[in-house]
Amino acid sequence: MSQPPPPPPPNQPPGGASPDEPEGPPSLSKETPDQKTPGQQAPDGPGQQSPEQQSPDQQAPQAPAQPPQQGGFGAPPQPPGGGYGYPQQPPSGGGYGYPQQQGGFGAPPQGPGYGFPQQPPHAGYGYPQQPGQPPGQPPYGPGGPGMYPTAPPGGYGPGGPGAPGGGANGKVIAIIAAAVAAVVVIATVGFFLVNDDSDTESRKKNGPSPTGGEKPASAEGKELFKIKSPTISSDRPASVPGAWATDEIFAKSTVHGIIGMDASSGEEAWNVELDGEVCATSRHVADDGRTALIFKESKAERADCTQIAVIDLDDGKKTWQKSLPDGDIVSASGVNLTISQNVVAAKWIGGSVGYKVTSGTRLWQSLEQGNCEDEGFAGGKVLMAVVRCGSYSDPVLKVQKVDPETGKSTWEFDVPKGVERTRIISTDPVVLAISAGTSTTTDVMTVGEDKKLKAKISLGDRKYDPGCYTEVESCASVAVDEKFVYMPTGTHEGQTSSTNEIIAFDFETGKPEWKSDAGEQRTMIPVRVLDGKLIAYKKPTYSGNGGQVVAIDPEGRGKQEIYLENPGGSSRTENNFAAISMREPPLYQNGRLFLHHTLISRNSVNSYAQYLGIGFGAE
Structure with missing residues (x-):
């Protein structure tokens, strides 16, 4: 640690920081390595609630003895609807898919019934307008546009001391708690290509295809492989974040390594051993097929997360490995890692650093x-980067575009006052998820190149869920293109079973433009935008049908085409992956679907986490 943490704020939960508590401040301007002097950050510690009580924003991943049986993404639908983090009964009035409550911050106006509300054309889909309010924009809270209400007295959460986000202990306790429970606060993983979809010049042979993931030759799917979970002897769960897909390889982290599977043959292609347990991974892959991860310096249970390495996913070789600067104690809860323009950017409690992907050359440090x-x-x-300044009770948040080569800020958006936490959903175009007046995600915002807020999509009473957790790059169930932001609704009762929809929100106005239904006995989430279409994953049904990959055409306003239908014989195993939560987003690449776990335990390897990963492709 470069310096001891500051004294604890007065309103903090016992036993550690709230998972959505502000982590501390980042630099308002990116400076050279010798100039930049940002402040100290506390880790996101696990809360004091049970998983059933916590929202996705609050919940640290657990290792249940068996998959959940009620509601939520991937869980077998059971009437009445509700499920993971959602109300048990559909609220009266608006119905799922569109806001319903009148007035107040984060409470969109009321709309009738399930599906599309019947509104006059001038009101837009589901957003009746307030007098003097621009079309498509729900009302802001106290302070007018650009201002959000501050949290109520007694802590960041809505309940004050003793409630989520309330309490009396501080950041020192949070750091200690995180060191013990670091394994349960892990990086969300997914797969996004860093290079543009039209860029085919710099890829290595057999590297990730910029347009990989086209429609398979046949919609009839088969199971390609399963990766058996290793036996865990310790009572402590093991963190296994990280999964990536190229045209030919599916790579998955294990407890002390990375395994690469040949997606065509289903055989193991390579295996890279690491010094210790994986702490964090980049969800992105560089344009030459490399990705990055941070892991512990040894296999000892209390080893620190000090090692960073780049792995070539095509040949399974370690390009380089280094120790993070300063040798500070680094826990998994304080680590963040990403890749952009062939630069690895890492952040930990104590500083941040940028390395060249190909050589490991340090480009900047703060x-x-x-x-x-x-x-x-x-x-x-x-x-x-998300940058935090000021006090923990009254933070000032900035979102910056950063020059990967220098670490300096080139563009800056001032987050509205009253926002406690900001996550970045998309960097191009810029889409943010924010927590205002509470510790959970309340709104999704789109931002223009002019550094001004374009639209605010209020999530209401968990009516929509981008699947965001505590980390900056952790929103796992939302996709974006230049026209739309795609988000799933909460699970609710359909005609005969629980179901949900994906809503397309207009990027410029925030108004819901169209919806696409999951259908009876199914729920679905967005996966990625590909060739102008939204790829979505539908979970298996409780009656034994396998999951589906569908392409949703924006031009057809939600019309679906089945790209892949997984075999019913694999539905139970498939459901074990889908039923845990939306923290583990599926990967879809080159016509293949991959599901994976990020946490395993001694008990789970004999039940829901018997396998680390599973792949499906065309017959």
Whole structure:
């Protein structure tokens, strides 16, 4: 640690920081390695609630003895609807898919019934307008546009001391708690290509295809392989974040390594051993087929997460490995890692650093010593950072575009006052998820190149869920293109069973434009935008039908085409992956679907997490 943590704030939950508590401040401007002096950050510690009581924003992953049996993404639908983090009964009035409550911050106006509300054309889909309000924009909270209500007295959460987000202990306790429970606060993993879809010049042979994932030759799917979970002897769960897909390889982290599967043959292609347990991974892959991860310095249970390495996914070789600067104690809960424009950006409690993917050359470094700090990075086509300054009770948040080669800010958006936490959903175009007046995600915002807020999509009473957790780059169930933001609704009662929809929100106005139904006995989430279509994953049915990959055509306003239908014989295993939560987003590449776990335990390897990963493809 470059310096001891500051004294604890007065309103903090016992036993550690709230998972959605502000982590500390990032630099308002990116400076050279010798100049930048951001502040100190506390890790996101596990809350004091049970998983059943916590929302996705609050919940640390657990290892249940068996898959959940009620509601939520991937769980077998059971009437009445509700499920993971959602109300048990559909609220009266608006119905799922569109906001319903009138007035107040984060409570969109009321709309009638399930599906599309019947509104006059000028009101837009589901958003009746307030007098003097621009079309498509729900009302803001106190302070007018650009201002959000501050949290109520007694802590960040809505309940004050003793409630989620309330309490009395501080960041020192949070750091200690996180060191013990680091394994349960892990990076969300997914797969996004860093290079543009039209870029085919710099790829290595057999590297990730920029347009990989086209429609398979046949919609009739088969199981390609299953990766058996290793036996866990310790009572402590093991963190296994990280999964990536190229045209030919599916790679998955194990307890002390990475395994690569040949997606065509279903055989193991390579296996890379690591010094210790995986702490964090990049969800992105560089344009030459490499990705990055941070792992522990040894296999000892209390070893620190000090090692960073780049792995070539095509040949399964380690390109380089280094120790993070300063040798500070690094726990998994304080680590963030991403890739953009062939630069690896890493953040930990104590500083941040940028390396060249190909060589490991250090490009920039910053130590957290002042009033601001980098909360974390998001990658892809553009490197972005969330920067936090000021006090923990009254933070100032900025979102910056960062030059990957220098670490300096090139663009900055001022997050509205009253927002406690910001996640980055997309760096190009810029889409953010924010927590305002509470510790859970309340709104999704789109931001223009002019650094101004375009639209705010209020999530209401968990009516929509982007699947965001505590990390900056952790929203696992939302996809974006230049026209739309695609989000799933909460699970609710259909005609005969639980179901949900994906809603397409207009990027410019935030208005819901169209919806696509999962159908009876199914729920679905967005996976990625590919060739102008939204790829979505539908979970298996409780009656034994396998999951589906569907392509949703925006031009057809939600019309679906089945790309892959998984075999019913694999539905039980498939459901074990889908039923845990939306923290583990599926991967779809080159016509193949891959599901994976990020946490295993001694008990889970004999039940729901018997396998680390599973792949499906065309017959």
